[in-house]
Amino acid sequence: MSSVFGKPRAGGGQQSAPLEVNLAILGRRGAGKSEDTYSTEETVDQQPVHLRVMDTADLDTPRNCERYLNWAHAFLVVYSVDSRQSFEGSSSYLELLALHAKETQRNYPALLLGNKLDMAQYSNSRNLDGKQQA
């Protein structure tokens, strides 16, 4: 038995069928989580991987989390670099993932990603709705 992202998969040695990897994208609304591709075939370390992506639709805080916590093998927490509100909102997702790891006794890969790099010059100055902060 070998494993990918901490969850066991059947078989070992040469793999012909792709690994199945589920990735949940978390973060406050407006961070830029949505992507056009939700399922893709990739090759990682000469191993075919079938990657499924779930774009979660929480508003400002984690909600109804069980559906993605139980589904995902890995997590991407996204914030928008031009919004302090968005960055600070990431902490509730990171805390949720830390709690999940503690409860399940597993360490799932989790990455904090700053999006909208093209907006970095406006850092700290906007709310997620695009309005200037006081």
Ligand SMILES: Nc1nc2c(ncn2[C@@H]2O[C@H](COP(=O)(O)OP(=O)(O)OP(=O)(O)O)[C@@H](O)[C@H]2O)c(=O)[nH]1
């Ligand atoms: N400038 C800039 N805008 C971006 C970028 N990525 C996404 N956006 C814009 O940010 C806005 C929000 O993007 P979404 O992908 O809808 O954000 P979301 O986090 O999925 O938000 P919800 O769907 O409300 O959960 C949209 O207008 C996007 O076009 C980026 O890299 N740069």
